[in-house]
Structures are given as C-alpha cells and as structure tokens.
Amino acid sequence: MSWLVVFYFILGLYVLYILSLTLGLSKLKSTDLKLQNQLKTKFSVVIPMRNEAENLPALFQSISELSYPKNLFEIILVDDDSQDASWKFAREFQARYRDIKICLLSISEEKYTPKKNAICTAIRKSSFSYILTTDADVILPENWLKSLDAKLQSTGADIIAGGVVVTKKSSFLSHYQHFDMLSLQLFGLGSFAQKYPVVCNGANLCFRKSAYLEADVNRGKENIASGDDVFTLQKFKQLGFKIDFLTDSQSVVWTQALESFEGLWQQRRRWASKTASVESWYLKSVGILVTLMQLTLILSLILWFWESAFFGFLINAFLLKFFVDGWSLTRMVKIQNLGFCWTDFLKVSLVYPFFTLFFSLTSFFGKFEWKGRRFQK
Structure with a gap:
C-alpha cells in the first residue's frame, strides 16, 4: 500500500502544478491587438530547408498571401544540401x-550543426533589423507580420515567441502530435505568464538582430543538433533583454504532423539532445514530474494484476x-482562438502515457537520425 501513497502524492503534485500553470494564464496581457495603421517593422524571414519539396508549395502559397507591405520584409531560404526538388x-x-524580395542561399558556415549553420548564414546575409525564423513545413497566417509589428511597436521587445500548432489530420498519430504540441504550448504560455519563460518554438520566433549577435547564443552549443530556439531564449533572458509572447489568433503558425512513428521518435530524440545543455532546473523538474505521472499510470495498470487497490487509483488518476488536462488546454486554446475536441483528446489520453514514457526513456541514449543524417547525442 505504500506505493499507493507515493502514486497519489505524484498525482497531487501534478494536478496542483497544472492548475497553477493554467490559472497563471490570466496574468497574460491581451495581445489581440488592433492592427496598427502605421506598419513600420522590417523583417528578415529565415527559413532553413532540407528535403522539403513536399511541403514547400503550401509554404510558398502562404507567403504570397501575407498582408504586409512587400518593401518591409524579405524571405531568406537556406538550402541544407537537399536531395529532392x-x-x-x-x-x-x-x-x-x-x-x-526572395534570397536563396546554400549553407556556407561549417562551425555548427546544420540548422545552426543555416540560421547563421541567413542572419549574416539579412538586410533588416528583426529576424523572424520559421520552418519549411509550415503554413503562415495572413496577418502574421502585422501581428508581430503591432506587438513590437507596443512593447519594444527584443525577442517575441509565437504559437505553433500541429495540423490535425485523419491519422491517430497526427492527433497525438496535435495535442502534444498544445501541451507544450500551454507550458510555454504558462511560463511566460509567470515571468519565467523557458521554452519557445523556432517555427515562430522573432528577435532583434543586433541582440542576437551580441548574445552569441551558439557559444558552447556548437555540436547540439536541436534547441536553437530555447538556447536563444535562454541567452536573451540571461542578458536581461526584453522578452514577450504573442498570443493573438492571427499569429499562430500551423505545422505538418510527421507521418510515421519512427519519424516522430527520431524527432523526440533530437529534441532530447538539448536537455542536458538547457540551464533551467525548472524546465527539468517539470519534465521529471510529467514523466513520473505517466509512469505511475502505467505501473498502476501493471500492479493491478497483483493488488486490486491499484485499479481504483488508475481510474481515479x-x-x-x-479532466484537469482537458480543462487547462481549453483555457489555453481559447486565448488563441483554436478549436478543441474532447472526443479526440480522450482517444489520445488513453495512449498518451505509453507514447510519452517510451519517448522519454529512449530518447537520451545512442544516436538519432534526422533529415537523412545521423547525430551523436
């Protein structure tokens, strides 16, 4: 029975944390800003790409539909030795x-891992004072740049993180990725609301070029294949630069779901490669708590065969x-005017502990593959 006490203690900690994180969202200032008549911010939009022929048509279509003066932004596409079209x-x-203004580049830097090289190559060639990074497999909202301009004019922030949502298609795997990304975004928004920002997404990240160069964000992280976004945020925070989050619905970027479990697993292994280098005990503590919560659910399912009391814990937990996770996500999606389906969330919740625990326990060892390359952790 002592294990039940431990399990309920972990459940209690988890629920209290999610509730405090969600209630903290009320501290966010409304960013559903009226688009200002005087658009003035100039953006260099940096897009690294490698073997993205399948996704580029949708990206390019969304770029052509951006409602922003053409003289106030440039697109910098950096090819990382693509083997397709x-x-x-x-x-x-x-x-x-x-x-x-569209600039096509090939990677010229060799100091870092490929994506870092691509971003550094683009920034060195950029013409404007604000850098805006995104990915080649996204669809950009029409008023994306207008929203960022309004936020920058009203706050003068040095770095602004924006929302990223995985498109939910018919496959179950895409549903898992959709809700998993919403959970990460809840954590990100909550951390910003608590004035302790620790995560962001490079598919929707804007920063002042001069601040980025001053921060030298890649120092000591040259060989880490992931985490460019988090390391940038971390370094800006250390140097006291002004940090903000863009929450309005017109700024959310939509990205494609990975189609295979193997691809998803390799992505999670790539993300995990940065964990040891992230200088945030808060981030690591939350990661441990979430992993322990999934572990208690799975262990209670196993222990139920020996002790019926664990069945009661499993159902209650x-x-x-x-309901706590679902309520918190509905609060978050309401802020960004996104949809939420309880039925789909229930289906994902039934397997979420197994998927998440598997990714957590297997992502810290060995090599991983990404975009046809092998990387050492």
Whole structure:
C-alpha cells in the first residue's frame, strides 16, 4: 500500500502544478491587438530547408498571401544540401513572385550543426533589423507580420515567441502530435505568464538582430543538433533583454504532423539532445514530474494484476488527469482562438502515457537520425 501513497502524492503534485500553470494564464496581457495603421517593422524571414519539396508549395502559397507591405520584409531560404526538388521549387517561387524580395542561399558556415549553420548564414546575409525564423513545413497566417509589428511597436521587445500548432489530420498519430504540441504550448504560455519563460518554438520566433549577435547564443552549443530556439531564449533572458509572447489568433503558425512513428521518435530524440545543455532546473523538474505521472499510470495498470487497490487509483488518476488536462488546454486554446475536441483528446489520453514514457526513456541514449543524417547525442 505504500506505493499507493507515493502514486497519489505524484498525482497531487501534478494536478496542483497544472492548475497553477493554467490559472497563471490570466496574468497574460491581451495581445489581440488592433492592427496598427502605421506598419513600420522590417523583417528578415529565415527559413532553413532540407528535403522539403513536399511541403514547400503550401509554404510558398502562404507567403504570397501575407498582408504586409512587400518593401518591409524579405524571405531568406537556406538550402541544407537537399536531395529532392526543394531547390527547384525555391527557384520557381523566386521567379514567380518578383515583387517579394526572395534570397536563396546554400549553407556556407561549417562551425555548427546544420540548422545552426543555416540560421547563421541567413542572419549574416539579412538586410533588416528583426529576424523572424520559421520552418519549411509550415503554413503562415495572413496577418502574421502585422501581428508581430503591432506587438513590437507596443512593447519594444527584443525577442517575441509565437504559437505553433500541429495540423490535425485523419491519422491517430497526427492527433497525438496535435495535442502534444498544445501541451507544450500551454507550458510555454504558462511560463511566460509567470515571468519565467523557458521554452519557445523556432517555427515562430522573432528577435532583434543586433541582440542576437551580441548574445552569441551558439557559444558552447556548437555540436547540439536541436534547441536553437530555447538556447536563444535562454541567452536573451540571461542578458536581461526584453522578452514577450504573442498570443493573438492571427499569429499562430500551423505545422505538418510527421507521418510515421519512427519519424516522430527520431524527432523526440533530437529534441532530447538539448536537455542536458538547457540551464533551467525548472524546465527539468517539470519534465521529471510529467514523466513520473505517466509512469505511475502505467505501473498502476501493471500492479493491478497483483493488488486490486491499484485499479481504483488508475481510474481515479486517469479521470482526474483527463479532466484537469482537458480543462487547462481549453483555457489555453481559447486565448488563441483554436478549436478543441474532447472526443479526440480522450482517444489520445488513453495512449498518451505509453507514447510519452517510451519517448522519454529512449530518447537520451545512442544516436538519432534526422533529415537523412545521423547525430551523436
């Protein structure tokens, strides 16, 4: 029975943390800003790409539909030795939209891991004072740049993190990724609301170029294949730069779900490669708490075969966690005017502990593959 006490203690800690995180969202200042008549911020939009031919048409279409003066932004596409038709599509995009300043580059840096090299190459060639990074597999909202301009004019922030949502398709795997990304975004928004920002997403991240160069965010992180976004946020915070989060619905970027379990697992292994280098005990503590919560659910399912009391804990814990997590996510999606389906969330919740625990326990060892390359942790 002593294990039941431990399990209920972990459940209590988890529920209290989620409740405090969610209630803290009320501290966020409304960012559903009226788009200002005087647009003035100039953006260099940096997009690294490697073997993204399948996703580029949708990205390019969304870029062409951005409602922002063409003289106030540039697109910098950095090719990382693509083996498919990515470069061909990029050239066609450049030729078709001559009213948009589109710069095509190949990686010239060799100091860092590939994505860091791509970002550094683009920043060195950029013309404008604000850098805006995103990915090649996203769809950008029409008023994306207008929202960022309004936020920058009203706050003068040095770095602004924005929301990223995984598109939910028919496959169960896409549903898992959709809700998992919403959970990460809840954690991100909650940390910003508590004035302790620790995570952001490089698919929607804007920062002042001069501050980035001053921060030298890659120092000591040269060989880490992931975490460019978190390391940037971490360094800006250390140096006292002004940090903000863009919450309005017009700024959310939509990204594609990975189609295979193997691909998802490799992505999680890549993300885990940065964990040891993230200088935040708060972030690591939350990661441990979430992992322990999933572990207690699975262990209670196993121990139920020997002790019926664990069945009661399993039912109570699952239902309490389901409703608390669901309530917290509905509060978060309401802020960004996103939809939420309780039925889909229930389906994902039934397997979420198994998926998440598997990724957590297997992501810290050995090598991983990403975009056709192998990396050492």
